[in-house]
Each structure stands twice: as C-alpha cells, then as structure tokens.
Amino acid sequence: MNILLLVAIALVAVALYIPQWHTRRILAQFSQPHPTLPGTGAHYAEHLLKSQGIHHVRVEETPDGDHYDPTAKVVRLSPANFHTNSLTAIVTAAHEVGHAIQDAQGYEPLQRRTEMVTRAQGFARFSGFALIALPVLLVVVHSPILAALAFAIGFVSQFGGVLVSITTLPVELDASFKRAMPLLEQGGLLSPKELYNAKRILRACAMTYVAGSLSSLLNLWKWMKAIKR
Numbered sequence: 023m024n025i026l027l028l029v030a031i032a033l034v035a036v037a038l039y040i041p042q043w044h045t046r047r048i049l050a051q052f053s054q055p056h057p058t059l060p061g062t063g064a065h066y067a068e069h070l071l072k073s074q075g076i077h078h079v080r081v082e083e084t085p086d087g088d089h090y091d092p093t094a095k096v097v098r099l100s101p102a103n104f105h106t107n108s109l110t111a112i113v114t115a116a117h118e119v120g121h122a123i124q125d126a127q128g129y130e131p132l133q134r135r136t137e138m139v140t141r142a143q144g145f146a147r148f149s150g151f152a153l154i155a156l157p158v159l160l161v162v163v164h165s166p167i168l169a170a171l172a173f174a175i176g177f178v179s180q181f182g183g184v185l186v187s188i189t190t191l192p193v194e195l196d197a198s199f200k201r202a203m204p205l206l207e208q209g210g211l212l213s214p215k216e217l218y219n220a221k222r223i224l225r226a227c228a229m230t231y232v233a234g235s236l237s238s239l240l241n242l243w244k245w246m247k248a249i250k251r
Contacts, residue, residue: 042230048223056112064083064105064115067081067099067119076122078095079097082099084098084100088114093136097118097119099114109212109219112211113220113223118197119205120197120198120201121193134189195228
C-alpha cells in the first residue's frame with residue numbers, strides 16, 4: 023500500500039511539473055522579436071482595448087507577472103511582454119485584454135472569481151496570523167480545542183484555495199479561446215502558422231491552471247489526512 027501511495031504521489035508530482043515545464047518552453051520558443059509585427063505587447067493591448075470600445079482600462083508594466091486587475095481596471099504586462107513584439111507578447115496581451123472584455127461585459131464567472139479571490143486573500147491573512155499564534159497558545163493552554171481550531175483554520179484556507187483554482191480555470195479558458203483567439207484571428211496580423219502557434223501558447227498556459235487545480239486538491243488532501251490522524 024505504501025508503494026502504491028508513493029507511486030501515486032510521484033505521478034501527481036510529474037503531472038504538476040510537466041505543464042509548467044512545457045509552458046516555459048513554449049513561451050521561450052516564441053519570445054524572440056517578430057520581424058514584421060508592428061508595435062509591442064503594450065501597443066497591441068491598447069489597440070485591442072480601443073477596438074473593443076474599452077477606454078477606461080489602462081495598460082501598465084509590472085514585475086509581478088501578466089494579469090488583469092478587475093478592481094483597478096488595468097491590464098498589467100511583464101517587462102518582456104510590455105516592451106517587445108514577440109508572438110508570446112502579442113498572445114499574452116490578447117489574453118489579458120480578453121479578461122478586460124469579460125469585465126466590461128459583466129461576465130459573471132469573472133465577477134465570482136474576483137469576489138472569491140478577495141475573500142480568500144483576507145482569510146489567508148487571518149489564517150496566517152492564527153496559525154502562528156495558536157501553537158504558542160497550545161504550549162501555554164494545552165487545549166485540544168485549540169489544536170482542532172488550528173487544523174480547521176488550515177483546512178478552510180486550503181479549501182478556499184481549491185475553490186479559487188476551480189473557479190479560475192473556466193475564466194482563463196474563456197479569456198483565451200473565446201476572447202483572445204478570435205481577436206488574433208480577426209486582426210489580420212498573424213499568418214495561419216502563427217495563429218496555430220498562438221493556440222499552442224494558449225493551450226500550454228491553460229494547462230498550468232489545470233496543474234494549479236491539481237496542486238490545490240493535493241494540498242487539501244494532505245490537510246484531510248492530517249486531520250484524520
């Protein structure tokens with residue numbers, strides 16, 4: 023039984039690692055400056071926003087990874103994607119604009135995810151403080167109730183992560199394949215081969231969110247196993 027468990031854990035670890043490795047490889051493969059595409063990822067994002075009539079969303083550079091902030095109404099691109107015209111930069115910009123389009127159209131799954139992320143972040147701050155304080159109290163009080171409370175807080179925190187991951191996946195898929203890909207196809211900038219590679223980039227990135235969901239489920243399983251003990 024222990025051997026089977028180790029094999030299962032190894033398979034899960036591989037399933038978590040391969041999508042991340044594949045995505046890094048694909049993004050690096052198409053990160054070289056494009057010989058004909060006009061403008062940078064930032065310029066393309068601004069162009070797409072204007073073409074969709076979205077004038078209240080800004081485009082900014084960030085060191086914290088490409089993302090759309092629905093609260094601040096900002097498309098944020100990493101330095102490489104902000105300043106270059108590579109296929110990776112163009113596709114990434116289209117994907118993040120896809121989220122801005124979701125927001126502008128009142129796409130309900132994005133709204134639910136935003137609310138859930140906000141609540142999860144607040145609870146994570148609370149649980150982080152509680153999980154530091156409770157062990158200290160346990161030394162002083164020696165109460166089994168406090169121990170149970172610590173595990174409960176950890177479990178809820180992990181379960182919140184699972185909910186966020188599960189909610190994020192369909193939002194990301196919609197932004198990639200129902201929003202970004204049509205924009206890229208209609209733009210006339212990319213050749214058929216480049217459109218095929220754009221789909222490869224989007225599929226690779228989507229798999230990282232699948233891996234993230236698996237990772238969250240694995241963390242939750244660890245907490246459930248700890249509680250049973």
